[in-house]
Each structure stands twice: as C-alpha cells, then as structure tokens.
Amino acid sequence: MSLDDALTEPVIAGFAVMQPRVNLLPQRVKDRRSMRGRRRGSIMLVVVSLVVVGLAYGGLTAYQQVLEARLDSRLDTQQELLTEQRSHAEIAGILDETQLVERRLEELLVDDIAPAEITRALRDALPDGSTLTGITFSVPGADGAESSAPGGASAALDGSGEVAIGQIEITGTGRNQREILAYSEKLEQIAGLRLPYIVSTRTLDDARGNAFTLRVTITDQARTGRYAGENE
Numbered sequence: 001m002s003l004d005d006a007l008t009e010p011v012i013a014g015f016a017v018m019q020p021r022v023n024l025l026p027q028r029v030k031d032r033r034s035m036r037g038r039r040r041g042s043i044m045l046v047v048v049s050l051v052v053v054g055l056a057y058g059g060l061t062a063y064q065q066v067l068e069a070r071l072d073s074r075l076d077t078q079q080e081l082l083t084e085q086r087s088h089a090e091i092a093g094i095l096d097e098t099q100l101v102e103r104r105l106e107e108l109l110v111d112d113i114a115p116a117e118i119t120r121a122l123r124d125a126l127p128d129g130s131t132l133t134g135i136t137f138s139v140p141g142a143d144g145a146e147s148s149a150p151g152g153a154s155a156a157l158d159g160s161g162e163v164a165i166g167q168i169e170i171t172g173t174g175r176n177q178r179e180i181l182a183y184s185e186k187l188e189q190i191a192g193l194r195l196p197y198i199v200s201t202r203t204l205d206d207a208r209g210n211a212f213t214l215r216v217t218i219t220d221q222a223r224t225g226r227y228a229g230e231n232e
Contacts, residue, residue: 127179132172139166162219170214192222
C-alpha cells in the first residue's frame with residue numbers, strides 16, 4: 001500500500017483510523033487568528049462584566065430607594081411624634097394654668113359671702129324713719145386689702161366660737177340717739193354679724209335727726225359655701 005493510500009483510507013480491518021490534520025497556514029496568519037480570538041474573549045469578558053455591573057448597580061439603586069423610603073417614613077413618624085409631643089406639652093401647660101387658676105379662685109372665694117342678702121338684712125333691721133346712706137364691705141382677700149375687723153382678720157371671737165373674716169361700715173341717719181342704739185343692738189341678731197358698735201353720731205343741721213356711722217364684724221357664719229364643692 002502506498003503512502004497516499006494509507007493517508008486517504010479511513011478504515012482498515014474494522015478499526016477507525018484518525019486522519020491527521022496538518023495546519024499549513026503561515027505563522028503570521030496563525031498569530032492574527034489567535035489575537036482575534038483573544039480580543040473576542042476580552043470583549044465578551046468586558047460585556048459580561050458590564051452586564052454584571054449594570055445588574056448590581058440596578059439592584060443597589062433599588063435597595064437605596066427602599067432605604068430612602070424607609071427613612072422618609074421614619075422621619076414622618078418622628079415629625080408626627082414631635083408634633084404630638086408639642087400638643088401634649090401645650091395641653092399640660094393649659095392644665096397647669098387651669099389648676100393654678102382654680103387654686104387661686106379657691107383662695108379668693110374661701111371667704112365668699114352674699115353682700116346682697118346682708119344688705120337686705122341691714123335695711124330690714126332699720127327702725128321707721130331711719131335711712132342708710134352707705135354700706136362698705138371689707139373682707140380680706142376680696143381685693144387684696146387687709147381687714148380692719150376688731151381683733152384682726154380671722155380672729156376668734158370670745159365666747160361665740162365664730163371667727164371674724166371681715167367687717168362692714170354702715171352710715172345712715174336716725175331720728176334720735178336711742179333709735180340708733182337700738183339699731184346697733186338689732187344687728188347682733190343677723191346671722192354672720194357680730195360685735196356691732198357705734199363709731200360716731202352727729203346732729204344734722206336741719207334738725208332731721210342724727211347721722212351715724214356703725215361698724216359690725218362679719219364672721220365665718222356669713223360664708224355661703226357656694227364655691228366649696230367646685231374647688232375641692
């Protein structure tokens with residue numbers, strides 16, 4: 001068998017024979033092909049890298065948006081809490097001021113009396129022919145002034161068990177000294193009034209009688225207690 005027959009015959013006696021491959025290209029061509037192959041590999045690597053980087057960037061961007069949304073939500077919640085806290089602080093301040101006003105009112109109204117009722121009782125006690133020209137109430141704490149009641153404000157009265165909380169100054173006219181004295185004694189019978197006494201009297205020039213000035217002590221029995229239930 002010739003060499004040519006051996007090279008072209010694929011099968012001998014039932015065995016497969018590998019055909020030899022001979023690359024007869026010049027080395028320069030081979031180098032160019034190899035360089036092109038490496039370039040294609042590099043380009044593919046760059047493309048794959050860009051795709052991976054793009055996917056990673058997209059994922060990071062989406063994650064960043066999620067984090068920003070969570071941060072915005074927490075900031076909104078924090079702002080709501082701060083607003084609510086300020087609202088609670090304002091309410092607490094109003095409550096404190098209200099309680100302060102209530103305590104002050106309780107202090108001012110602890111000696112609350114009914115001037116209209118007392119004035120009516122003073123007029124009803126007048127003898128016929130007598131008149132009242134002025135009534136002045138003086139109760140400590142009502143206007144910030146101290147009382148000039150006998151024994152001082154909140155002084156215990158001897159024997160009665162009542163406590164002085166103020167006084168009333170009464171001016172008027174009577175037909176004679178005896179009626180004025182009787183009027184002074186009658187004031188002792190009015191609830192919440194004690195220790196009336198005549199400060200002064202004088203005869204009127206036109207002979208219409210006598211002008212007088214009386215003072216009577218207001219005691220704790222004159223308190224109405226109408227604000228006690230509201231301020232306890």
